[in-house]
Amino acid sequence: MSQLAPPPAGKTAVITGSNSGIGLGIARSFAGAGLNVVLNSYTDRKEDHALAEEMSKAHGVEVRYIGADLSKGDEARRLIEDAGTCDILVNNAGIQHVAGIEEFPAGKWDAIIAINLSSAFHTTAAALPMMRESGWGRVINIASAHGLRASPYKSAYVAAKHGIVGMTKVVALETAQEPITANAICPGYVLTPLVEAQIPETMEKYDMDRETAIRDVLLTRQPSKEFATTDQLGGTALFLCSDHAAQITGTTLSVDGGWTAV
Known part of the structure; x- marks a missing residue:
């Protein structure tokens, strides 16, 4: 049996919302596999840049931090432009708010849709030309079990995650005859x-x-x-970047302990 082939050397991954949690777990897995990494969040603190420097030294790859407010489409596109190259795009940034539809604040709805869904549209639109120019690319969208199932009081989050799953399929179809894939990972509780x-x-x-x-x-x-772990999600994302996953596109991979099997 062949071993899991790593992604091609020298590739750069841009991971949104990656200074903590799932995004950071994926970033560490990528850096450990020899990929260059661009970390991101909206905070742009000294600690964020220090985290990038620490990861770079630990793994001997280039790791940078670029701050961007992904609630704004122009900043989401600027993130990709400032990265300079984007072979692997992981759309992970997200926020949550819980309330019944009648009480759900309109501003919270707008923010969740902007950060959890619209930002992925903008980053993908900016990254695809780079992937096409280099002749290889991976788009990995971190959706959720809520991209496949619903829960009460989470209207904006569920709508955004269902939207991410749908957009993933569209990107996969638009790149189907190119060496570019697009898939969504759907975690349960992590x-x-x-x-x-x-x-x-x-x-x-x-x-x-x-x-x-x-x-x-x-x-x-x-x-x-x-619980699923951030390391498990990092490994799943890394698999999607390998040549073994070259014909996996337009689908969802559930990492949810059986939640969506019910």
Whole structure:
């Protein structure tokens, strides 16, 4: 059996929303595989640039940080332009708000659609010409189990993630006869610092121990009763960049412990 072939050497990956959580996990996996990486978020702090420098030294690849407010289409496109090259685009940036439709603030709806969906349109539109010029490319959209299923009180998030899945299919069809693929990864619940911070609150609210709070509350919809990890998502994204995945395009890969099998 052949081993997983790494992505071609010298390629550059631009990962939106990558100074923490899922995006950072994917960035670390990519850098560890020898890919150059562009980190991004809206914050543009000293710590963000230090994170890029630390990752670069650890893996011997070029890692840069470029700040951009992805709620604005022109800044999303500028991110790609400032990167200079984009062989692999990972659209990961996202925000969330929970409320019933009648109470859902219009401003929150607009922001979620802009960051979770529209930014991916703008970055993809800017990156595809670079991929075509270099003769190779990968578009990886981080959707969600909510791109395939719905939950109450998450109208904007569910709409955006369903939209990401649909846009992924369109990009795949438009590039089907080129060495470019487009796929969406649909995670369920992932153990990120934000989720980790919710565990003590959940334990206190329901008067449960840690294991019970995770199994019966946080992971109630995830049949495996285990979180996915950022490292697992990084490995999945890396696989999609390998030659083994050259004929995988226009589809979704669920990393959700069986959630969408129900």
